[in-house]
Amino acid sequence: MEKINIAIDGPASSGKSTVAKILAKNFRYIYTDTGAMYRSVTYLAIQHQVAFEDEERLVSLIERYPITFEQSEEGQLVFVDGTDVTAAIRQPEVTNNVSTVAAHSKVRQQLVRQQQKIAENGGVVMDGRDIGTAVLPNAKVKIFLVASVIERAERRFKENQEKGIETDFDTLKAEIEQRDYLDSHREVSPLKQAEDAVRIDTTGKSITEVVARITEVVQEKTGGV
Ligand code: DC
Secondary structure: OOOOEEEEEOOOOOOHHHHHHHHHHHHOOEEEEHHHHHHHHHHHHHHOOOOOOOHHHHHHHHHHOOEEEEEEOOEEEEEEOOEEOOOHHHOHHHHOOHHHHHOOHHHHHHHHHHHHHHOOOOOEEEEEOOHHHHHOOOOOEEEEEEOOHHHHHHHHHHHHHHHOOOOOHHHHHHHHHHHHHHHHHOOOOOOOOOOOOEEEEOOOOOHHHHHHHHHHHHHHHHOOO
C-alpha cells in the first residue's frame, strides 16, 4: 500500500498532537512533532544562555546538538544531544519563548530541512504550523485544525494539571492568544491554512470524532491506505 504523508497544522492546543499520534498508530506511520523541535532549540538557548533573538548562535546550537525522537511505551520521547528533554520542553519558560525562536528564518531553514528528510520516504504524520504550506507542500493529506480559545485553554489547563505544572487559567488563555498572534504574524512561514487543506473545527468534538473525520479524508484522497 502506498505510504503517503499527512500534514496537520493549526494553532496551539487545537488537538494536533493528540490526533496525529492516534493516526500514526492506526496507519503504522511515524509521528513527528515539529513543535518539539522548536521547543528543543528554545530549551538549548536557555541552557546555554543564548538570547532568543540571537539567530546565528541559535543556528550553531542546532548544528552542535542533534534533536532526535524515540518511541517508548509512554509515547514519543524527545532527546537533545542524547538527553531526554520530553518534560523539560513543556515548561512555561520554553512555551513562552518558543515563538520568538521559531520566527528566525535560519532556525526554520535548519529544522525544515531535517523535517523534510524525516518525511522523504512517506509514511509520516507530521504536525506543526507550516507543514502543509512550507515543509511538505506536496503532502497528499493536509488538515488544518482549529478550536475556540476558551476550549484550547481548558485543554492546556487540564494537561498541565495532569503533568503537575501549576498554571492559572486566565494566564494560560492570554499566553495561547499571544502565541497564536506571534505565530500567525511572523514574516517567515506564518501559521496559515494551506489552500488545499481540509479545515476541521474541533470545538465540542471528541478526539474519536476528529480522528474519524481525518481518516475519512485520508480514504477519500487515497482510495484507502
Ligand atoms: O505545537 P507546539 O505548541 O509544541 O509548538 C511550539 C511552537 O513552535 C509554536 O508556538 C510555534 C512553533 N512552531 C512553528 O513555528 N512551526 C512548526 N512547524 C511547529 C511549531
